[in-house]
Amino acid sequence: MVRSMMGWEAPKIGLRKGPWTPQEDKLLTEYVNLHGEGRWSSVAKSAGLNRSGKSCRLRWVNYLRPGLKRGHITPQEEGIIIELHALWGNKWSTIARYLPGRTDNEIKNYWRTHYKKREKSSLKQQKRKAQILKQKQEQEKPDKKDHETKTYETEEAGDHGKVNGEAVEITDQSQVKDEMVLGYPISGDQCLPWIEQYVVDEGLWGGLWNLDDEYQQQPGFREVAASEVAGFGVGTLLLCATIAAPKVDAFISASQRRSLALCKRCGGLQVIACSRCRGTGLIKANGPFSINLIDNLYQSEEFKVKSVGCTKCQARGHFSCPDCSN
DNA sequence: AATGCGTACAACCGCGAACGC
DNA sequence: GGCGTTCGCGGTTGTACGCAT
Numbered sequence: 001m002v003r004s005m006m007g008w009e010a011p012k013i014g015l016r017k018g019p020w021t022p023q024e025d026k027l028l029t030e031y032v033n034l035h036g037e038g039r040w041s042s043v044a045k046s047a048g049l050n051r052s053g054k055s056c057r058l059r060w061v062n063y064l065r066p067g068l069k070r071g072h073i074t075p076q077e078e079g080i081i082i083e084l085h086a087l088w089g090n091k092w093s094t095i096a097r098y099l100p101g102r103t104d105n106e107i108k109n110y111w112r113t114h115y116k117k118r119e120k121s122s123l124k125q126q127k128r129k130a131q132i133l134k135q136k137q138e139q140e141k142p143d144k145k146d147h148e149t150k151t152y153e154t155e156e157a158g159d160h161g162k163v164n165g166e167a168v169e170i171t172d173q174s175q176v177k178d179e180m181v182l183g184y185p186i187s188g189d190q191c192l193p194w195i196e197q198y199v200v201d202e203g204l205w206g207g208l209w210n211l212d213d214e215y216q217q218q219p220g221f222r223e224v225a226a227s228e229v230a231g232f233g234v235g236t237l238l239l240c241a242t243i244a245a246p247k248v249d250a251f252i253s254a255s256q257r258r259s260l261a262l263c264k265r266c267g268g269l270q271v272i273a274c275s276r277c278r279g280t281g282l283i284k285a286n287g288p289f290s291i292n293l294i295d296n297l298y299q300s301e302e303f304k305v306k307s308v309g310c311t312k313c314q315a316r317g318h319f320s321c322p323d324c325s326n
Numbered sequence: 327a328a329t330g331c332g333t334a335c336a337a338c339c340g341c342g343a344a345c346g347c
Numbered sequence: 348g349g350c351g352t353t354c355g356c357g358g359t360t361g362t363a364c365g366c367a368t
Contacts, residue, residue: 093356
């Protein structure tokens with residue numbers, strides 16, 4: 001640390017840096033298990049580690065802490081990351097809260113790798129587009145362009161459905177809203193065929209909570225097209241009419257077929273998932289649920305949501321998970 | 327086999343917010 | 348309220364590894 005007035009301890013000569021050894025890991029783990037987290041500067045000293053407190057904290061949080069997942073980000077997790085990033089941007093720690101077992105660092109690294117990939121491919125794409133355009137201009141006459149047809153970018157398979165990017169060129173917004181065929185920011189290697197995505201979404205849509213209908217009956221709330229809210233590319237958003245975004249109370253993701261909800265009390269976003277397999281596929285609610293159950297949802301720990309009660313009618317029920325039929 | 331390149335992951339750094347005295 | 352300390356976040360860098368050439 002260069003700063004002496006704020007934060008952590010001043011740099012000491014001989015303070016270890018770089019990769020942690022198994023012995024250091026052991027010392028830190030034993031100490032934290034015994035004394036708990038916090039007071040990282042004293043942890044470093046007391047545990048006999050020649051490390052900065054900051055380094056200790058980072059090692060614990062990102063690597064040693066129990067419950068951390070190892071291995072690749074699953075497609076489901078990727079979907080969550082994409083959606084939450086669209087919502088919050090680079091709020092990695094916030095995003096990490098909704099991916100149990102994943103750290104902000106992990107998510108940040110993952111996004112960065114994939115974002116860079118996308119950036120590169122879009123650069124290539126731009127170059128190619130420019131080339132094609134040039135060729136076309138040379139071949140065609142200037143008055144030939146037809147603005148009545150909506151054109152979807154199809155020349156690069158990796159960019160189907162991009163909305164936040166430039167790949168989707170939609171000239172008629174209302175049509176898009178009607179069809180509920182909206183893209184969402186996907187990475188280049190996530191090339192779901194556009195039409196397939198549409199069919200699947202429509203086919204499964206009836207299985208989801210029909211929050212829209214119920215919620216529209218609630219005074220003070222309105223359904224809006226996703227395109228009305230910056231960052232959202234899919235589905236239908238239910239907004240509080242009096243307090244506009246980000247006070248979104250529910251968001252059904254058409255692309256991911258998950259239910260996301262924002263707590264009215266704490267503002268936290270929750271992905272409703274199976275308590276057994278943690279699947280976040282198509283979760284069906286069996287019971288007289290309305291959006292009001294979201295108030296209760298947050299009393300459950302993290303993703304362990306299986307049985308919740310409706311705050312309106314007090315009825316209880318359960319969710320059935322498509323992944324494990326639980 | 328050697329080298330270069332891309333990717334994934336770990337760790338560091340700077341900064342600001344929160345906290346306690 | 349001011350000041351020093353602690354903590355956490357986001358950006359950046361370093362490194363190991365796998366794969367292609």
